[in-house]
Amino acid sequence: MRALVLKDLRVLRPWWWLIVPAHLLFGANGIVAPQLFFAMNVALAWTYTILLLIVDWTQEADRYVASLPVSRRDMVQARYVGALGAALGGTVLYALYGRVLMAFATERLLARWPGTPGWESVEGLLTFFMAVWLVSMAYLPFYFRSGLGKGSWLFVAILAPVIVVGAVLVRWLSLPGPPGGVSGVLGTAGTVVVALALAATLGWLSLRLSVRFFDRRDL
Amino acid sequence: MDAALELAGVAKSWGEFVLRDVSFRLPPGYITGLVGPNGAGKTTLVKIVLDLVRADTGQVRVFGQDHRSNGASLRSRIGFVHDRPTCYEHLPVEQLGSLVGSFYATWDEGAFRDLVREFELPRRRRVKALSRGMKVKLALALALSHGAELLVLDEPTTGLDPVFRRELLERLSGLISDGRTSVLFSTQILSDLERIADFVVILRQGEVQYEGVKDDLLDRWAVVRGGPEVTSELEGLPVRGQRQTRMGIEVLVEDVDAARRRFGERAVVERATLDDVFLLLGAERDGGRAS
Numbered sequence: 097m098r099a100l101v102l103k104d105l106r107v108l109r110p111w112w113w114l115i116v117p118a119h120l121l122f123g124a125n126g127i128v129a130p131q132l133f134f135a136m137n138v139a140l141a142w143t144y145t146i147l148l149l150i151v152d153w154t155q156e157a158d159r160y161v162a163s164l165p166v167s168r169r170d171m172v173q174a175r176y177v178g179a180l181g182a183a184l185g186g187t188v189l190y191a192l193y194g195r196v197l198m199a200f201a202t203e204r205l206l207a208r209w210p211g212t213p214g215w216e217s218v219e220g221l222l223t224f225f226m227a228v229w230l231v232s233m234a235y236l237p238f239y240f241r242s243g244l245g246k247g248s249w250l251f252v253a254i255l256a257p258v259i260v261v262g263a264v265l266v267r268w269l270s271l272p273g274p275p276g277g278v279s280g281v282l283g284t285a286g287t288v289v290v291a292l293a294l295a296a297t298l299g300w301l302s303l304r305l306s307v308r309f310f311d312r313r314d315l
Numbered sequence: 316m317d318a319a320l321e322l323a324g325v326a327k328s329w330g331e332f333v334l335r336d337v338s339f340r341l342p343p344g345y346i347t348g349l350v351g352p353n354g355a356g357k358t359t360l361v362k363i364v365l366d367l368v369r370a371d372t373g374q375v376r377v378f379g380q381d382h383r384s385n386g387a388s389l390r391s392r393i394g395f396v397h398d399r400p401t402c403y404e405h406l407p408v409e410q411l412g413s414l415v416g417s418f419y420a421t422w423d424e425g426a427f428r429d430l431v432r433e434f435e436l437p438r439r440r441r442v443k444a445l446s447r448g449m450k451v452k453l454a455l456a457l458a459l460s461h462g463a464e465l466l467v468l469d470e471p472t473t474g475l476d477p478v479f480r481r482e483l484l485e486r487l488s489g490l491i492s493d494g495r496t497s498v499l500f501s502t503q504i505l506s507d508l509e510r511i512a513d514f515v516v517i518l519r520q521g522e523v524q525y526e527g528v529k530d531d532l533l534d535r536w537a538v539v540r541g542g543p544e545v546t547s548e549l550e551g552l553p554v555r556g557q558r559q560t561r562m563g564i565e566v567l568v569e570d571v572d573a574a575r576r577r578f579g580e581r582a583v584v585e586r587a588t589l590d591d592v593f594l595l596l597g598a599e600r601d602g603g604r605a606s
Contacts, residue, residue, distance in 0.1 A: 099417045106414055107403050151403075160402040163365045164418040165391035314329070315367040 100166060100174035104148050107157075111147060118143070119193050127197045130209055134224065137193070141186020141228040145179045146235075153244035159315040172240060172306045176299065179232040187225045191215035218284050222291050229295050233302035241309035317379030319343045319465045319497035325363060325373030334359055334521040337373070341514065343464075344494040346487060348512035348529070349501040350593065355518040357501035358398055361469045364499065365395060377465065391419060394458030396468040400450045401457075404443035408436050408453060412460070419461040430456035434479075447474035455483065459490075466490070468500035472507050480504075484511045505589040509533075515589070517596060524596050529589075537571035538591045540564070541582030548577060556595035567595035 118140055126136035152158055161171060194215040198206070214220030234255055238247040282290060320341040327334040334356045341347045351357050362368040364375060366386050375382040377389045403411055408431060416422035431438055434452040442450065451471055458466060466487070472480045488511050490496045502508060508515060508529065515532060517525040525532065536555070539545060542563045549557075553569035567587060568574040574584045587595075 102417065103414055106410070107406070110405055151405075155402040155404060156399055157402040159362075159367055159397065159399075162367055163390065163393075163395050163397070164415070165387045166418060167387045170387070312369065314369060315362070 097166075097170045097174050097177070100161070100170055101177050103161075104174060104178050107151060108148055115144075115189070119189065124197065127201065127205065128208060130213065133194065134190075134214060134227075137186065137190040138224065138227045138231070141182055141190070141224075142231050142235075144182035144186060145232050148178060149175075149239055149244050162315050168310050169307050172303065172310050175236060175240075176303050176306075179229075179236065180299075183225055183228040183232060186228050187221055190224050191221060219287060222288060226291055226295060230298065233298045237302055237305040237309055240306040241313065243313075316343060318376070319345075319378060320347075320364065320499060321374075321376040321379075322360075322364075323374045323376075325360075325370045325375060327359060327363065327368065327370050329359070329368075332356070332359070332521060334363075334370075337518075337523050339514070339516050339523065339526045341465075341497050341499055343497050344491050345513040346491055346498040346500070346511055347514040347516060348508035349499060349516045349518060350503065350505065350508055350589075351501075351518035352503070354520075356521045357518055358469055360518070361397075361467055361499070361501055364467055365390070365393070391421070391461075392464045394461065394463030394466045396451065396454040396458055396466075396471045398469045398473075400447075400454035401442050405441060407439050407441055408445075409438040411442055411453070412457065415457050416460065421462045423460050423462065427456055427460035430459060448476060448479065451475055452479070459486075464496055466496065466498045466500070468498065470501055470503065472502055472504055480507070487511055505593055509589050517593065519597060525592065532592060533586060533588070535569060535571055536587040536592060537568045537574045537584050538587045538595065539566040539568055539574050539578060539582050539584050541578070545578070545582050552577060556598040558595060558598045565591075565595060567591065567598075 119137075122136045122140060126133035152161075158171070162168060194213055198209075198213065201209075214224060235248075235251050238251040238254075241247060242250055318340045322340075323338050325334065325337040332354070337356075337360060339347070349357050349360065359368060363370050364377070364382070366375075366382055378392065380389060382389055401411065403414065406414065409428075412427045412431070413424070416424060416427065428438075431453075434449075434456055436445070436449060436453055436456065442453065445453065451474055455468075455471065458468070472483060475483065484507060487498050487500070491498060500507075512529050514527065515525065515529045516523060540560075540563065545564050545566060546557070549566060552573055555567045555569055557564060557566040571584065571586055578584055
């Protein structure tokens, strides 16, 4: 699996330079509102995961790589390592980039940021990481079952309504948004433990599904 | 001694496409040519051998082992060229080489460099800038740089210039001379098969129509060409196909001596070429194909 992870890093190397301009272009626009900044950075972090899938799909690389001396399980696991790296890296960039932007922000802009920015607290960073992780863990089984094209359509068709309905319910019922509400009960340390346990469980379930799907797929 | 590759009763249905009961054996140190028209199932079969496509039924054994239970380890002993020969085409040739090489414990970087030089591939050029023929050469260089004992090549000669095609065929012939390396290659170019294959598998509409030693086929099979009266004299001959032509009728017979005895001077009886076999095998007189 190590060779697969290193392969992914090498394959993506020509696009690494895009990280800075992508954050400048999208992240800077997002600074006008905390929610937008959060959402933009989640999308960017997820892009780091999906970029490799796009490269692989357009070049039919799955078929080539599966012909090498690697197991399909290893191929799936390498993707999950990549997704974890993208979620962690995205979280670090979210924090760094937020601080840099805020250092240059005007008074007028700062007025749009009531309270502590997300990257200033453990809970905020955890929320960011969990958001990226959740999207990746939900998406990858679709990718491994049906490929990038059909898998993405299925993902959007099945999960988008769930997310929209969930968001509406949270708003209408005034449910506490995690983990702010959770940390009030569990404390920061407890929240971190619970969130990481949840992330691990989600990752394990998603990985199992993906391995099963990919093992059956004809390439 | 275990066969390098053995398929027994392999079947796969995929939408309208059906591969039925494919069985053949490739002994170590030999070349098997897989031939068939477009859509016959050659690429599907190659994918099944490499475990990219899962057969519905049947068994594939590579070096005597089930190809699924020990897949990764077995694939380290296999070199391959797909119909789309390369991937990660944004990388330069030498980087793709080192990337692919990182998966093989037996990778020989020196051998890869030598092949790149021999095939006149530009080391620093991106793969996407190469022609189809050059990509095939690169795929071959990758397949030949880790001491593979079994080469599985899906139409490797397609898109190659005649000079390199001949060189490649000679190289494949040279490779098997160690008695250890075996080659399975699919093609539509029958002259390639005629030149180097030891065994031939003819696949049509997902079914094996012939599987056996190429020289047996060329030595024993005959084509009978004559007028319409030929059809009335076929009783008892091992007829494997026939077709109507503007000049009369052509019949593929499995026994050249029996055909000569039967027709004497009344019809032209010639040893069959692979072209004849490919064209006539399974064909019915009206131009259709026997089921």
